[in-house]
Amino acid sequence: MNxxxxxxxxxxxxxxxxxxxxxxxxxxxxxxxxxxxxxxxxMFTALMRALPAGLLLLAITRKLPHxxxxxxxxxxxxxxxxxxxxxxxxxxxxxxxxxxxxxxxAAPLIALGFATVAxxxxxxTRKLVAGIIGxxxxxxxxxxxxxxxxTVGVIAxxxxxxxxxxxxxxxxxxxxxxxxxxxxxxxxxxxAGGLMLLPLALLIEGAPPALDATAIGGYxxxxxxxxxxxxxxxxxxxxxxxxxxxxxxxxxxxxxxxVIGWIALGQALTPLQMLGMAIALGGTLLGQTGAAPKPAxxxxxxxxxxxxxxxxxxxxxxxA
Numbered sequence: 001m002n003x004x005x006x007x008x009x010x011x012x013x014x015x016x017x018x019x020x021x022x023x024x025x026x027x028x029x030x031x032x033x034x035x036x037x038x039x040x041x042x043m044f045t046a047l048m049r050a051l052p053a054g055l056l057l058l059a060i061t062r063k064l065p066h067x068x069x070x071x072x073x074x075x076x077x078x079x080x081x082x083x084x085x086x087x088x089x090x091x092x093x094x095x096x097x098x099x100x101x102x103x104x105x106a107a108p109l110i111a112l113g114f115a116t117v118a119x120x121x122x123x124x125t126r127k128l129v130a131g132i133i134g135x136x137x138x139x140x141x142x143x144x145x146x147x148x149x150x151t152v153g154v155i156a157x158x159x160x161x162x163x164x165x166x167x168x169x170x171x172x173x174x175x176x177x178x179x180x181x182x183x184x185x186x187x188x189x190x191x192a193g194g195l196m197l198l199p200l201a202l203l204i205e206g207a208p209p210a211l212d213a214t215a216i217g218g219y220x221x222x223x224x225x226x227x228x229x230x231x232x233x234x235x236x237x238x239x240x241x242x243x244x245x246x247x248x249x250x251x252x253x254x255x256x257x258x259v260i261g262w263i264a265l266g267q268a269l270t271p272l273q274m275l276g277m278a279i280a281l282g283g284t285l286l287g288q289t290g291a292a293p294k295p296a297x298x299x300x301x302x303x304x305x306x307x308x309x310x311x312x313x314x315x316x317x318x319x320a
Contacts, residue, residue: 027256051194081193140276
């Protein structure tokens with residue numbers, strides 16, 4: 001392995017390590033929601049996670065989508081935020097015993113299917129096995145003997161996983177416009193998703209609840225750290241690594257939730273759960289590719305300019 005190859009591999013590992021911080025932070029959502037936020041307000045909570053953070057990022061970056069990126073940002077905002085958030089909460093409310101976490105762990109497998117169509121990524125046996133191992137490990141961590149199935153909850157959980165997987169793959173396929181960074185792209189999506197959630201929250205749950213200082217602090221944490229910062233890190237990683245490799249990092253979220261529940265909420269963590277964590281981590285690592293993705297091709301204009309320079313240089317050498 002030459003130095004350039006080693007450098008590229010090290011950079012990829014660093015990118016994936018930083019990107020993994022996002023699902024680790026998302027794992028705190030359950031504890032924050034149950035301990036600090038109003039009960040039974042999933043739509044309002046989804047709205048408060050998305051719209052204020054999106055508007056703040058728009059104000060900071062001072063960039064708005066234009067051209068085809070108006071509808072692209074809207075589509076990504078619906079998949080990654082507007083549809084995913086309420087489906088996530090609906091599944092969590094209707095599926096006790098951690099079944100929602102297991103359904104969410106199906107996202108890497110769903111992403112593999114989407115990637116074959118949208119990105120022409122080959123589905124390998126290694127990644128299929130990794131997805132199955134990851135789901136099994138998560139199941140050991142979050143499932144309980146009292147778990148009960150609910151049709152609406154199961155459908156919501158699967159649709160939520162599909163929404164996140166589809167948004168991840170499309171974010172990778174479309175990339176970002178020139179001069180637009182991860183913060184601006186995150187702001188576009190959060191704002192689009194939040195604007196979708198605003199009328200739904202009012203129609204389904206009515207007027208916003210009264211908020212005390214604890215709830216305000218919880219919403220600030222979810223909006224700024226758990227959403228704006230975490231999603232910016234996630235989209236940055238998508239721009240630099242393979243989409244399916246990043247999707248497998250999502251398995252870290254339910255593991256993080258279990259550890260936070262053990263440390264902060266005093267919840268029991270059994271040897272079987274710890275075994276499940278090790279298995280899920282193994283699936284996450286197995287799902288990573290061994291090489292960085294191929295860089296995006298340079299714009300055609302740049303290629304032509306380089307070609308012209310080379311031709312002129314060759315002509316000069318010939319003349320000499």
